[in-house]
Amino acid sequence: MIKFVDITKEYKNGVIALSKVNLSIAKGEFVFLVGPSGAGKSTLIKLLLKEENPTHGRIYLHNTDITKVKNRKIPFIRRNVGVVFQDFRLLPNKTVYENIAFAMEIIGAHPKDIRRNIPMVLSMVNLSKKAYNYPNQLSGGEHQRVAIARAIVNSPPVLIADEPTGNLDPETAWDIMKVLRDINRRGTTVLMATHAKDIVDVMKKRVIEIEKGEIVRDEEKGVYEHEISNT
Amino acid sequence: MSMRFRILKNIIKQGFQGMWRNKGMGLASVTSITAVLVILGLILIMILSLNNVVIDTQAKFDEIQIFLQDDITEEQFKRIEDEVKNRQEVLSAVYQSKEEALETWKEEWGDEGYLLEGLEPNPLPNTLIIKLRDIEYADKVVDSIEGLQGIEEIQYNQDIIDKLVTFANYARAGGLVIVGILLLVSIFIISNTIKLTVTARKREIGIMKYVGATNGYIRGPFIIEGLLFGVIGAIVSILIVNFGYGYLFNILNDRLYVLFTVYLISPTTLIKDISIIFIAIGAGIGALGSLVSLKRFLNV
Ligand SMILES: Nc1ncnc2c1ncn2[C@@H]1O[C@H](COP(=O)(O)OP(=O)(O)O)[C@@H](O)[C@H]1O
Ligand SMILES: [Mg+2]
Numbered sequence: 001m002i003k004f005v006d007i008t009k010e011y012k013n014g015v016i017a018l019s020k021v022n023l024s025i026a027k028g029e030f031v032f033l034v035g036p037s038g039a040g041k042s043t044l045i046k047l048l049l050k051e052e053n054p055t056h057g058r059i060y061l062h063n064t065d066i067t068k069v070k071n072r073k074i075p076f077i078r079r080n081v082g083v084v085f086q087d088f089r090l091l092p093n094k095t096v097y098e099n100i101a102f103a104m105e106i107i108g109a110h111p112k113d114i115r116r117n118i119p120m121v122l123s124m125v126n127l128s129k130k131a132y133n134y135p136n137q138l139s140g141g142e143h144q145r146v147a148i149a150r151a152i153v154n155s156p157p158v159l160i161a162d163e164p165t166g167n168l169d170p171e172t173a174w175d176i177m178k179v180l181r182d183i184n185r186r187g188t189t190v191l192m193a194t195h196a197k198d199i200v201d202v203m204k205k206r207v208i209e210i211e212k213g214e215i216v217r218d219e220e221k222g223v224y225e226h227e228i229s230n231t
Numbered sequence: 232m233s234m235r236f237r238i239l240k241n242i243i244k245q246g247f248q249g250m251w252r253n254k255g256m257g258l259a260s261v262t263s264i265t266a267v268l269v270i271l272g273l274i275l276i277m278i279l280s281l282n283n284v285v286i287d288t289q290a291k292f293d294e295i296q297i298f299l300q301d302d303i304t305e306e307q308f309k310r311i312e313d314e315v316k317n318r319q320e321v322l323s324a325v326y327q328s329k330e331e332a333l334e335t336w337k338e339e340w341g342d343e344g345y346l347l348e349g350l351e352p353n354p355l356p357n358t359l360i361i362k363l364r365d366i367e368y369a370d371k372v373v374d375s376i377e378g379l380q381g382i383e384e385i386q387y388n389q390d391i392i393d394k395l396v397t398f399a400n401y402a403r404a405g406g407l408v409i410v411g412i413l414l415l416v417s418i419f420i421i422s423n424t425i426k427l428t429v430t431a432r433k434r435e436i437g438i439m440k441y442v443g444a445t446n447g448y449i450r451g452p453f454i455i456e457g458l459l460f461g462v463i464g465a466i467v468s469i470l471i472v473n474f475g476y477g478y479l480f481n482i483l484n485d486r487l488y489v490l491f492t493v494y495l496i497s498p499t500t501l502i503k504d505i506s507i508i509f510i511a512i513g514a515g516i517g518a519l520g521s522l523v524s525l526k527r528f529l530n531v
Binding site: 049 | 233234236241434437438439442443445446448
């Protein structure tokens, strides 16, 4: 599903954010990407979204080498990758319903499908009652649930979340994690970058740890910190 | 197919919404386009009317008038006529007697024609009026008959026509340059207006990109917005030019400045020609202005 082969990313200012990264994520997996701030987690996600291009190496997304995809085709890659950010990124002048509908309109979805899918995803994220609220009438957790609903409404095979609980209190963060786990259980591959040690430790999912741009650990049913390593 | 149609419908809908949302800023665009097109209209009226003058003058002066001496003999006249008629540059040679000349003159003076009544002896000469294929040949033809007997004077007006044509050409070129500059200015104004709205919606555009909107989908509404501003400006300017010029034309006509208005292009003809041109230019400026402002913004 997702495969990084020998990926190195050097920014224009000379910072090497990722160095010789190899990883492979299968369909249906739930993967945590952990590591200290500045380790290169967001860079890895940006490469998957083709917001940045690697300096070296190949990235495969459902067997397509996206490093070779032309700029013009980027939108079509992004439609196969739902994405959620720490800062939610909702359109303030649109209601919850419209924010989600927007993601369907741009791909020319049939109005009937729009009317059918939105209530469905809203109930998946437990937000059916707030469909006609504007973002400024929502709590942080609700913001993030709208963002998740928007990310999955077109049924992308992959959902990427960059510190989705970073701005939320622990209890709300757990609500979001349950939503993400449910989405994963329905078959969507989930890749989540996070700082939240407690969440990672409890979830017992695969953990990929990066430090200074290198993968230092890749472990099934892992926890946030490597038990043995105490350097 | 219907998916594409729905996408197009969305883009157009958003274009209209954008126009409505930015009507304040749009006023600047509309005003600038209107101003440019009104000026373009004035220049067009000037150029077309000047064209009429040139064509009319050319027709009038496209001839050589050979004034004959009153005591010209039959042979002398025959000699001149043969010489002229055998030349291929000559389209026709028509004899006009002094009496006929006076009649035509009276007609041209119209109501004041009575002033010429009883003009004795008739001061006008008998004339041989030669029409040429082209006024350029005038010198050649005149050379060939100049020495002949029985001619009092030869008159033709190459100079006037040359000057007029030169003037018309300069006026036309000047008009085009002015219009060109104004078009650029209004493209600049539109592109700045759209740039403001694009900047204001930068976040929104960023989000659209993350959700997988194509550049076309993002650009489309802005281009339609610019296009709509352009078309509105065009419609306003058509109304202004139509009513303004129609009003002026009627005043001139009513005050009997007919001499002047015969050369002016008629308002009804003008509006037909102008409407399509103006709408096309307005829409073009609007869309181009948007494109210019979007170019740098949307590079992924
Ligand atoms: N656009 C950029 N230009 C230059 N350097 C960048 C850019 N984005 C990130 N970096 C640098 O790359 C490194 C990795 O950053 P990032 O991927 O954001 O880490 P993380 O998300 O793990 O905190 C950091 O040193 C950061 O300063
Ligand atoms: Mg980050």
